[in-house]
Amino acid sequence: MPLFYTLVRRGLIGHCWSSSILNFIALTIPNSTVPPSAQILSEEHVKLWIVRKTFVSDSISRVAGSIGAVVELEPDYGFVGSITFQSGRRVLFKDRNFNVNPQGSSEIARDKGYTSYFLRKFGYAVPRDITVFTEKFNESLAMQRTIDDGWVFAQSIGLPVILKPHNLSQGTLISKAHTKREYYAQARHILKRSSMMVVQEFLKGSDYRIVVLDNEVISAYERMPLKVVGDGSSSILDLLNQKQVQFVSTGRDTVLDLEDPRITAKLKRAKKNIESILSEGESLTLLDVANLSTGGDARDVTHCIHPEYITLATSITRDFGLRLCGVDLMCTGPIDQPMQEYGVIEINSAPGLDNYGSMGDQQIQRVDELYLKVLKALEAP
DSSP, X not given: XXXXXXXXXXXXXXXGSOHHHHHHHHHHSTTOOOOHHHHSOOSSOEEEEEEEOOHHHHHHHHHHGGGTOEEEEOTTTOSEEEEEOTTSOEEEEETTBOTXXXXXXXXXXXXXXXXXXXXXXXXXXXXXXXXXXXXXXXXXXXXXXXXXXXXXXXHHHOSOEEEEESSOOTTTTOEEEOSHHHHHHHHHHHHHHOSEEEEEEOOOSEEEEEEEETTEEEEEEEEEOOEEEOOSSOBHHHHHHHHHHHHHHTTOOOOOOTTOHHHHHHHHHTTOOTTOBOOTTOEEEOOSOOOGGXXXXXXXXXXXXXXXXXXXXXXXXXXXXXXXXXXXXXXXXXXXXXXXXXXXEEEESSOOOHHHHTTOHHHHHHHHHHHHHHHHHHHOO
């Protein structure tokens, strides 16, 4: 039987999703269903179910046979599975999390504060930062740092600053604070979800993700934040709905959260709202974070990345004791030229490649090649 996963978005305001989009999703995505109740929009709430195969499981299943490996997936959702090699060796995986990296190194990479500490210790350029904690967490610490300490630090390095939950991924809750009011509002919002928050210096430049496996760069791409471009007649809401339809039609599983307070704040700063109409060609960035999972766009630079950046990314991966790693850089110059000023924003020991793969056939091929190399690494650790 087909193997699926379910993505559930609850509590979106009714006007944010049109029934035509929900019907389009149901008709366009293979093996998908949108319950009839989701197509009847009230003024209060709408529920959206998108059901489709997992990207990683699909890729692993495609390439495993080429080396005689057998993939068995959990039958209800397909998020987890086992891989049995010809030698009889068996390994388990959960979505994009494999046993290819040591646990200690992976745990440090998941913690943005510790990652920054070790990057700095190893001699890499990183933005200045400080980690602060909730009141409850501070009770267990000898050295306490509060939300107020974070504000003092932000003032000392200059606004704006970037605020990040210390251990969440895919750009979740990452925001930019320009004022004291924004800092405290965003910080309190983050600390409701996470016991720790990183206050980080804002760096200007181009945002790149470089994916490394066993001292080889597998993919590299520039990341741009979510934005819309006006046509002179469509509202920002209409433009976002059009972008969502485009994601669905290309197999990209990003779901835009139109109630994201970061989008609301960005619109307010631009003196606009969700119903504002942009003039033809007018561009408006709606998020400061450039993650593809939050609706950002990407430009593949794998074919042109300069050797100095390859050395940088592979050295960081090796210094952290990782085999598979996504290295996120903010660069002042183009990545196809000799290295200029840069800052390592963070690293990821389980980099997601589904949105990268949705860019086209060439990118899907590269992702399949990466996972084939992952399988070979797991077969002979």
